[in-house]
Amino acid sequence: MTHDRNMTQCRTRRGRSATAALLILALLMPLPVGAVQPSEVLADPALEQRARDLSKGLRCLVCRNQSIDDSDAELAKDLRLVVRERLVEGDTNDEVLDYVVARYGEYVLLKPRFSPVSAALWLGGPILLLIGGFVAWRQIARREVEPAPTAPLTDAERIRLREMGIDPDDLTDRPA
Amino acid sequence: MVAELGHFALILAFAVAIAQSIIPLWGAHKGYAEPMRFAESAAMMSFLLIGFSFAALTYAFINSDFSLRVVYANSHSDKPYLFKIAGVWGNHEGSMLLWVLILALYGALVASFGRNIPPSLRARSLAVQAMVAVAFLAFILFTSNPFERMDPVPVNGTGLNPLLQDWALAAHPPFLYMGYVGLSMPFSFAVAALIEGRVDAAWARWVRPWTLLAWSTLTVGIALGSYWAYYELGWGGWWFWDPVENASFMPWLVAAALLHSAVVVEKRSTLKSWTILLAIIAFSLSLVGTFIVRSGLLTSVHAFANDPERGVFILGILVIATGSSLALYAWRAPQMAPEGVFAPVSRESGLILNNLLLSVATAVVFIGTLYPLFVEAFTNEKISVGPPFFNMGFTPLMIVMLMVMPIGAALPWKRGDLPRVMKKLWTAAALSIGIGAMFAMWRSGGPIFAPLGIALAFWAIFGVIVDVAERVKLGRAPAGESLRRLARLPRSAWGQALAHIGMGVTAFGIVGITAWETEDIRVAKVGDMIPLSGYEIRFDGVERLNGPNYRIDGGKFTVFQDGEEIASLLSEKRFYPVQRTQTTEAAIRASLIEDIYIVLGDRQEDGGWAVRSYVKPFANWIWIGALIMTLGGVLSLTDRRHRVGAPNRKKTAMVPAE
Numbered sequence: 001m002t003h004d005r006n007m008t009q010c011r012t013r014r015g016r017s018a019t020a021a022l023l024i025l026a027l028l029m030p031l032p033v034g035a036v037q038p039s040e041v042l043a044d045p046a047l048e049q050r051a052r053d054l055s056k057g058l059r060c061l062v063c064r065n066q067s068i069d070d071s072d073a074e075l076a077k078d079l080r081l082v083v084r085e086r087l088v089e090g091d092t093n094d095e096v097l098d099y100v101v102a103r104y105g106e107y108v109l110l111k112p113r114f115s116p117v118s119a120a121l122w123l124g125g126p127i128l129l130l131i132g133g134f135v136a137w138r139q140i141a142r143r144e145v146e147p148a149p150t151a152p153l154t155d156a157e158r159i160r161l162r163e164m165g166i167d168p169d170d171l172t173d174r175p176a
Numbered sequence: 177m178v179a180e181l182g183h184f185a186l187i188l189a190f191a192v193a194i195a196q197s198i199i200p201l202w203g204a205h206k207g208y209a210e211p212m213r214f215a216e217s218a219a220m221m222s223f224l225l226i227g228f229s230f231a232a233l234t235y236a237f238i239n240s241d242f243s244l245r246v247v248y249a250n251s252h253s254d255k256p257y258l259f260k261i262a263g264v265w266g267n268h269e270g271s272m273l274l275w276v277l278i279l280a281l282y283g284a285l286v287a288s289f290g291r292n293i294p295p296s297l298r299a300r301s302l303a304v305q306a307m308v309a310v311a312f313l314a315f316i317l318f319t320s321n322p323f324e325r326m327d328p329v330p331v332n333g334t335g336l337n338p339l340l341q342d343w344a345l346a347a348h349p350p351f352l353y354m355g356y357v358g359l360s361m362p363f364s365f366a367v368a369a370l371i372e373g374r375v376d377a378a379w380a381r382w383v384r385p386w387t388l389l390a391w392s393t394l395t396v397g398i399a400l401g402s403y404w405a406y407y408e409l410g411w412g413g414w415w416f417w418d419p420v421e422n423a424s425f426m427p428w429l430v431a432a433a434l435l436h437s438a439v440v441v442e443k444r445s446t447l448k449s450w451t452i453l454l455a456i457i458a459f460s461l462s463l464v465g466t467f468i469v470r471s472g473l474l475t476s477v478h479a480f481a482n483d484p485e486r487g488v489f490i491l492g493i494l495v496i497a498t499g500s501s502l503a504l505y506a507w508r509a510p511q512m513a514p515e516g517v518f519a520p521v522s523r524e525s526g527l528i529l530n531n532l533l534l535s536v537a538t539a540v541v542f543i544g545t546l547y548p549l550f551v552e553a554f555t556n557e558k559i560s561v562g563p564p565f566f567n568m569g570f571t572p573l574m575i576v577m578l579m580v581m582p583i584g585a586a587l588p589w590k591r592g593d594l595p596r597v598m599k600k601l602w603t604a605a606a607l608s609i610g611i612g613a614m615f616a617m618w619r620s621g622g623p624i625f626a627p628l629g630i631a632l633a634f635w636a637i638f639g640v641i642v643d644v645a646e647r648v649k650l651g652r653a654p655a656g657e658s659l660r661r662l663a664r665l666p667r668s669a670w671g672q673a674l675a676h677i678g679m680g681v682t683a684f685g686i687v688g689i690t691a692w693e694t695e696d697i698r699v700a701k702v703g704d705m706i707p708l709s710g711y712e713i714r715f716d717g718v719e720r721l722n723g724p725n726y727r728i729d730g731g732k733f734t735v736f737q738d739g740e741e742i743a744s745l746l747s748e749k750r751f752y753p754v755q756r757t758q759t760t761e762a763a764i765r766a767s768l769i770e771d772i773y774i775v776l777g778d779r780q781e782d783g784g785w786a787v788r789s790y791v792k793p794f795a796n797w798i799w800i801g802a803l804i805m806t807l808g809g810v811l812s813l814t815d816r817r818h819r820v821g822a823p824n825r826k827k828t829a830m831v832p833a834e
Binding site for chain 1: 411413416418419446514516517518520524525528529531532535536539540543544547551555557558559560561562563564565568569573664666697698699777778780786816817
């Protein structure tokens with residue numbers, strides 16, 4: 001029932017869970033506001049910043065298309081704490097991601113790693129740009145013909161054009 | 177009774193739409209005037225009938241007629257008046273009714289203001305438009321009837337989702353639909369042109385105003401949604417690359433491309449078949465968007481499985497509409513020979529580059545939005561595609577776009593001289609680099625890309641200004657001559673200038689908020705001072721208040737700058753007892769320089785409150801830019817060229833002269 005309400009409601013993505021049943025539950029429960037709680041914040045600002053940056057790239061697994069940095073869900077909080085623990089232990093960003101992926105799978109990454117499965121995702125844009133660029137370039141090259149010198153518009157023609165609502169200066173090359 | 181009449185009107189509209197999709201086509205084919213003219217009266221009739229039906233549903237909402245299932249499920253007698261009305265489209269059935277209402281509105285507008293369009297093209301376009309109406313009216317009547325009754329009648333309704341009880345979100349769907357349903361008009365014109373087998377400069381000119389209207393309203397709709405997210409969702413995010421956002425963004429991008437390519441068709445009679453294709457794609461993406469949002473497919477696979485009927489129905493409409501129009505395109509498009517010739521360095525080439533960038537950007541968004549679905553369908557694996565992907569794939573394209581935009585706009589048609597254009601634009605380049613450097617000094621400590629981004633945004637803005645200055649020969653001709661030239665610039669030129677400036681302004685806001693946002697998260701006790709990038713925010717405690725249909729925990733804050741009080745703010749946590757839902761209303765001190773944005777969180781065990789405060793530099797320019805773009809679109813819409821021959825005022829004025 002809840003899923004087919006208005007589209008704008010679908011935009012209200014905070015704290016919504018993946019299944020319809022949980023969705024209804026989520027709607028019935030008062031939503032706690034905000035994501036990162038004061039108690040989670042690390043003392044070292046540099047480390048905290050890294051934690052935030054990493055969190056923005058990790059999916060809240062029970063939410064709809066939301067990062068753990070934005071989510072109020074318990075699971076997101078757990079994951080945020082895991083990320084911070086690893087960072088405090090001295091892991092690099094990549095090591096943290098490896099650790100999280102090992103536990104939750106590739107699905108947790110909001111930016112999929114390049115793999116056979118994600119190849120078309122990553123290469124689709126660049127390939128289209130190349131093909132499109134090639135086609136556009138061919139079109140442009142083919143259309144290049146020595147322009148025949150055109151006689152300037154006569155005054156009568158200019159008046160007629162104005163009557164038709166066309167600016168004659170729009171049609172011709174601009175004066176040098 | 178009113179509801180039954182509304183339902184009946186909808187059924188009549190369905191019958192009218194069926195007639196409208198057949199008779200004018202036959203008339204146009206045979207060259208009979210009467211059946212062709214039927215399209216206009218049918219279009220007006222459809223609009224009146226659907227309008228009546230919509231009014232009937234609105235009446236039910238206003239009077240809290242809980243015997244209607246949608247009213248029961250989406251309204252409540254205590255709800256403020258405005259949101260009773262907004263509740264009409266705050267649900268699936270009602271929003272689909274709004275969808276067809278706007279479809280019919282466009283048909284009626286073409287019937288009344290499209291007098292300059294040749295009868296056969298007008299008849300065929302309205303017939304195609306009616307086919308879309310048939311499909312969606314059938315969808316409403318067979319799967320989503322808003323006039324379904326309940327027995328016994330409940331005492332009160334379950335209320336509208338509190339997040340929707342907000343002015344921006346109340347206005348969001350009508351604008352959004354004016355936009356992406358409006359793209360049905362260029363689509364209908366494109367299909368009609370394919371049937372006729374003729375696309376020329378005149379065709380492009382007839383299509384342009386409808387695309388402009390759709391694009392302008394879509395811009396407003398998207399901006400409203402983004403602004404709402406900014407102040408309502410609690411931490412000031414303004415774009416999430418969420419599938420439902422992408423659903424409206426893709427048609428916007430393609431409509432922008434279509435506006436540009438239609439100019440080339442109109443002025444240079446080239447890019448014809450590409451423009452037709454864009455018109456088809458733009459509306460197809462609107463249908464994809466409707467499908468994404470209405471089916472719930474991307475919200476959750478489970479949601480879709482629970483109620484597949486509606487999703488499959490829209491998917492069917494999508495496949496038939498897109499499939500048949502593309503088939504028609506494949507058959508007819510090769511006949512459309514390009515005519516104009518132009519050199520590689522020319523405005524034509526610039527517009528082709530614009531189209532390339534916008535199309536690839538659309539493709540990136542499209543692939544990213546639907547990729548998880550395909551992966552799951554074909555491999556049983558699950559992957560996520562989120563904001564980091566979109567930012568990475570989309571941003572470079574927009575950077576290139578902003579870089580070349582002023583150059584392309586300054587190039588003349590047919591053959592340009594790049595060094596000469598660059599010589600013209602060097603002042604713009606110098607100014608923007610200067611401003612970038614100024615920002616680097618003013619806002620030190622930001623990321624390295626920030627001043628470059630600022631310079632790029634100002635390059636787009638100054639590029640336009642320098643181009644306009646050049647066109648009116650500012651400084652090279654007497655001031656009076658420049659002024660006269662300025663006054664003579666067609667409105668479409670002003671429209672273009674404003675739209676391009678708007679792009680730069682939005683880019684400026686995006687760079688600003690992305691680069692220099694600061695944040696503070698802490699537990700605050702009453703009287704605590706929170707220092708945040710040059711401000712001090714005092715937490716003055718929480719008070720209980722009452723709203724019309726909700727209770728408020730209001731966090732009171734006083735903001736100081738250099739020891740002086742500059743604002744006192746209230747950050748609300750609203751609790752809606754009917755839905756037992758909580759929403760947040762961030763406290764925002766808005767300014768053009770930066771917003772101070774405070775959110776009250778939960779009460780902590782030690783008696784303090786979680787408080788999040790942010791400083792968001794230049795945030796408002798994101799939406800100001802969108803407004804400027806819209807203004808550009810509207811201004812262009814009022815250009816005389818689009819009205820020539822329309823209400824015949826011109827002709828009567830001309831007769832005595834001849």
